[in-house]
Amino acid sequence: MTDRDDFIATLNDLIEVSRDGEEGFRASAENVDHPQLKAFFMRRSQEVAASVQELQGLVRSQGGEPAASTSLGGALHRHWIDLKTALTSNNTLSVLNETERGEDVALKAYQEAAEMDLPTHIRTVVVRQLEGAKRNHDEVKKLRDAAQAEADAHS
Structure with missing residues (x-):
């Protein structure tokens, strides 16, 4: 079995990726006009x-300190959404393309x-959240x- 430090590190990686997703979805909402x-x-x-909170609880239950931020890659990805949206004429398609790319990253991390x-x-918990990541991606x-x-x- 993987040792405690390894699975705490894995959970913290998932926390960072999930925070990226949380922020990415929020940024996506800010960059589209369609209400639905x-x-x-x-x-x-x-x-x-909510998934982040659950992962944080698991880390704490194992005596670890949960990751407190998003990843650098996630921050860069959100800025790319903002830039690409500003430069293109089809906001919705651009935002969806970038959101899907972010979900590809989350899906890979969970897998x-x-x-x-x-x-x-x-x-x-990881497998259940993987199923949620698959649903989001799809x-x-x-x-x-x-x-x-x-x-x-x-066109």
Whole structure:
């Protein structure tokens, strides 16, 4: 079994990635005009925030200190969303493309964590949150594909 320090580090990595997602969804909500899409992004941001709290609780239960910030890559990604949105004419498609890219990162991190030899109670949470990351990714991809089809129809 992976030792305690290793799975605390893994959980902290997931906390950072999840905080990136929380902030990324919030930034996405700020960069779209469509009310339903804005609401979708805000809901996802709140759901990911709840996941972060759950991961933080696991870290504390193992005697660790939860990560307190987002990753540098996540901060750079959010700034890229802002820049790309400012430079393009189709805000929604650009935001969805960047949001999907962020969700690709989260999905990969959760898949790697789920493959680790973790204690059962931690593995259960990681696998459940992996399923949530898959749902988020798939929903964003579906929205992105629809926005792409709409943009192509108007070209």
